[in-house]
Amino acid sequence: MNTAYDIIGAILILIGSIFLFLGGLGIFRMPDVYNRLQAGTKATTLGGMSTILGIGFLMVEDYWGWLVKAIIIVIFIAFSNPISSHALARAMYKRKHYPLIMSKDENMDAYREVADKNQNKEETI
């Protein structure tokens, strides 16, 4: 009953669910939009990829196409998730939403000057 594919798939799903839990905890716990994006992106990228790959391994004995489809979805997540969170963080930065640690620092004015100078550059990051 328990073949090697089943064990590999179960371990991958366990890793993925742990990372997804940590991502959810991070979004709940973190104070700032940038911190929340970091938690929500890094953790859920690995979590989602690992969970979907685990499902592909669990179903591979029924039909090998499951694993191929799972790998395609994993590649799609590996591209789309970091790009979307980068666009979100960049939009927040462009809207002059500064990180929390900057607004508590005593050198905040200097930071803001640098940030404003970077924003006004038309050059894309």
Next chain:
Amino acid sequence: MKKFLVLLILAVLGYYMYDALYGIGIGIPRFTDGVKDFYLDKTVSQLHVANTVTSIVVNFRGFDTLGEVTVLFLAVTALGSILYKKRHDVGTRSILFSSSSIVRSGSKLLFPAIVLLGAYVFIHGHLTPGGGFQGGTIIATGFLLMLLAYENFKVSHTVLSFVESFAGILFVVIGLFGFMNGGTFLQNFLPEGALNNLFSGGVIGIIYVMVGFKVATELTGLIYTILHEKD
């Protein structure tokens, strides 16, 4: 006087609507039971389609789907006529700001994958969940991604309206072909094939492909119109 006339017309219309709807008996169990069993029985035995929702949308209620597509077309046309005045006199430009190079190169990679997923969804509409409307919407989101990433990404309205009209005409023509075998509108005239194969269900798959093309082009034109303004 005008208000009185309007009220009179509404009263006459309301009377006939009440008269027509009163006899249907919406909500009584005999009504729902019979329809449910009819659909569940005939989907596999008559149409050879695995997806019951698709068989209802495209075959049993296919004429309503034609109306639904027409409503979408009219809504897009009306919105375009409001938002898109005099586009031949002055150029248009995107209202978006330029995006970063990461988004630009990433969307180039993701765009074919999104279009492929949309095509997959509407080609397999009679086998898996989803169908023409869903697949067309996925393709339109791919175009939305490209429009967000490249502020000078152009979509040709000529090609869009050609594809849209062609898909709509083909829908109606396939429906009219049903008359050829002495049947009704949208009746199947192709071989039915084995259940759960890609080439099964006769005309249902072809009609869903047409609906997918139509929805995709309509929504792409809508998004393009909303994201652009007069220069």
